[in-house]
């Protein structure tokens with residue numbers, strides 16, 4: 389039986405990079421059946437809403453979702469705001485599908501080591517941030533502004549169940565890596581962080597095959613710059629994860645190369661999720677064949693690893709990306725002297741050619 393993939397190309401460079409990702413997955417030998425759906429500005433133009441009900445049904449009936457990017461200047465002024473591609477499309481879809489675990493790997497690729505601002509004398513970075521995505525201060529109630537505008541309130545709320553399920557995801561990911569989880573909180577100040585630490589410790593005592601250390605978020609921000617090679621899996625709450633995952637990803641020095649996954653609970657023993665590059669729709673280069681497809685291709689590799697439990701195929705795709713870069717092939721965003729400039733589809737073809 390082929391795996392069913394809901395493909396949502398979206399706007400701008402989304403369709404260009406997703407074409408290459410699908411091409412590479414097909415070349416990996418894994419049998420997939422793709423069905424395209426509308427999301428974002430293109431969906432708004434065609435149906436009057438950025439997230440049509442058919443798209444939700446398509447995603448729910450698929451084994452995984454592969455997404456390009458949404459948004460662009462054409463829809464920046466759409467009213468009401470809830471009809472804009474990012475809010476009414478992507479954020480709404482994440483909520484609909486209950487995607488509570490955001491997984492962001494940040495890995496220095498050897499051929500691009502010199503692009504990292506921390507290249508001198510450091511261990512190579514190869515870490516994953518596991519961020520809780522649907523709780524914490526971004527969603528807690530009450531949130532309000534006083535009538536005179538002088539006071540504002542946000543509330544940070546976490547329940548045991550929310551902490552436990554994201555901890556389980558982090559441990560599961562650590563088991564496929566170096567089995568070290570760093571749980572990041574602010575337990576010296578916040579009550580939610582003290583509960584977080586308690587739940588993580590309880591889970592760790594029942595799962596001794598993974599080692600756990602706790603780190604305060606301010607120290608973690610500093611340690612990421614001092615020695616990012618020390619981390620394997622960073623487990624953290626919504627707001628801390630938002631900030632730390634951006635910090636970690638920029639240490640690699642290359643935005644066009646960074647994949648992500650947002651996962652929900654397992655279905656039939658496999659993680660259900662949505663896989664997408666972290667970059668946006670890049671309207672400035674859309675339609676020119678200049679987009680770097682590697683973040684989308686690496687997102688598809690995460691889909692193979694997490695949703696289809698096909699780690700060998702995922703390893704092959706990741707190795708092929710590194711091999712294509714190792715040969716000096718570069719899209720315009722990472723082009724430099726003594727490398728060869730290639731288009732979006734030429735880069736996809738090169739990755740396919742490197743797969744063994």
Ligand code: NAD
Nearest residue numbers: 457458459460474644667668669670671672673679680721
């Ligand atoms: P962006 O990531 O689209 O672009 C930032 C810069 O990086 C641009 O110069 C762009 O050309 C370049 N870039 C991005 N991805 C690239 C790639 N794969 N290859 C080569 N160059 C690449 O961010 P932005 O310009 O702030 O946002 C543009 C639109 O995308 C906005 O409408 C924004 O809301 C939306 N957006 C969507 C998502 C998403 O769908 N997940 C994420 C971020 C931004």
